[in-house]
Amino acid sequence: MSGITIGVASETAVGEKRVALTPETCKKLVARGARVRIERGAGRAASFTDEAYVQAGAELADDAAAALGQADVVLCVQSPDPARLSALREGAALVGLLAPQADAARGEVIVAQRLQAFPLERLPRTTRAQAMDVLSSQAGMAGYKAVLIAGQLTPRFFPMLTTAAGTIRPSKVLIVGAGVAGLQAIATAKRLGAQVEGFDVRPETREQIESLGGKFLDLGVSAAGEGGYARQLTDEERAEQQRRLGEHLKNIDVIVCTAAVPGRPAPKIVTAAMIAGMKPGSVLVDLAAETGGNCELTQPGETIDVNGVTIAGPLNLASSGAVHASEMYARNVFNFVSLFVNDGAVTYDWNDELLAKTVWPERPAVAAPAAA
Structure with a gap:
């Protein structure tokens, strides 16, 4: 035996x-x-x-x-x-x-x-540990599924279409956070034909976002930290980031939030005021719902309507795949x-x-x- x-x-x-x-x-x-x-x-x-x-x-x-x-x-x-x-x-x-x-x-x-x-x-996130990194492997599935949920909830097509009824412009999709989940979300939204942007306070993610066909959204605020993680922003930096982001979201159709700080509640990036400024029919899928959400209106496990904006807070998305x-x-x-x-x-x-x-x-x- x-x-x-x-x-x-x-x-x-x-x-x-x-x-x-x-x-x-x-x-x-x-x-x-x-x-x-x-x-x-x-x-x-x-x-x-x-x-x-x-x-x-x-x-x-x-x-x-x-x-x-x-x-x-x-x-x-x-x-x-x-x-x-x-x-x-x-x-x-x-x-x-x-x-x-x-x-x-x-x-x-x-x-x-x-x-x-x-x-x-x-588990230390080192090169040797990559083959054991469950956070990364499961985040990849979660990022993929989050975009599919967004595609189901949005009242729009993702790709540009030329039809007998005229041309349909592509949806504008913003992925907040460019970790493993965010990068997978960018790649998935791009495959579905959307016009994709990626936002992350770590400037070193620009190259990764652009390599997947997304456009890096630069709001002029950097939170580069140690070990590939973001540091916490100062109050002044966060206020400036939110002001610029709020203006940008007025023209976005779909947001997928994936930002997380290990061992801490998810950073609040999308405020109620930003949601109020978005177009009716817009959709936000908050992948960070399990740790409180990146949107302050997110209700973990629920999909809600806030003045015409749909906010989804799905839980354990990796399990759905x-x-x-x-x-x-x-x-x-x-x-x-x-x-x-x-x-x-x-x-x-x-x-x-x-x-x-x-x-x-x-x-x-x-x-x-x-x-x-």
Whole structure:
């Protein structure tokens, strides 16, 4: 029998259709000497059948307790609830989008059970970590889906059309934020034929936006920060940015907001006053709704009408593309787990920054030995 067991159960978060293990990655984990147990039906919402997992070498468990109870490594998309965490084997590895500090009870159980928790949202965003970067892979799906939602909600065509009834001008689409989600949104809107602009306070994104066929919207305010993330703007900078943006939005048909600052509420970029100045029939899709939204009128999980302007705040958009989102997520997870699972054993190298900087709680630094 294999030396270690990897467990996967059905996701319990409302609306979550993704799964952390696909038949493809299951087969790869079995090849690394692991015994894989997965709850029956865990992949059904993502269109992966139990039979496909069995053919890949997995064992089927009748319920979550049977899948996870004796697992040395537990894979998930979103964190199991505290009750399920309490039933895990003490010291087991837990890998997924865990957000341990967002729920005090969850964090307490992780500590009490001495779990080796690896919240993948903490993964250093380095070149070596790109193949494990779940935030990027899932943001790509979210950006794609956000534009499709906008296309459905808008009362306009995206592309320019020449018809017997005359010429239809292309929709003017503005993508706010040029991270992975924003860039995917720009590319998708461009493919649909819209006239696309991209706005980001980081000036270094201009080249990326233009490479996808978008026009960089320069509002004269820069928030270039460290590590590729934006810094917070000063009050004066934000006021000037908002003034210029408000004027520009008067001629925009569709806005897709994707701006985020890791570990903080989404920055408020589109104000109620800006919405009031937009044309009736305009649409705003707020990808940042889960962390409060980039628009101050966004209602997470709702689509509302504000004086003729439609504002959508969809949640967990990556899950709406569950097949490809799961495939990407599972490959990211496999690549990360491969750092400590091999030859049927779990071995942590805490000198590896990808493990040391991802694990939660953080491990205390070990002082270097004194020179002789």
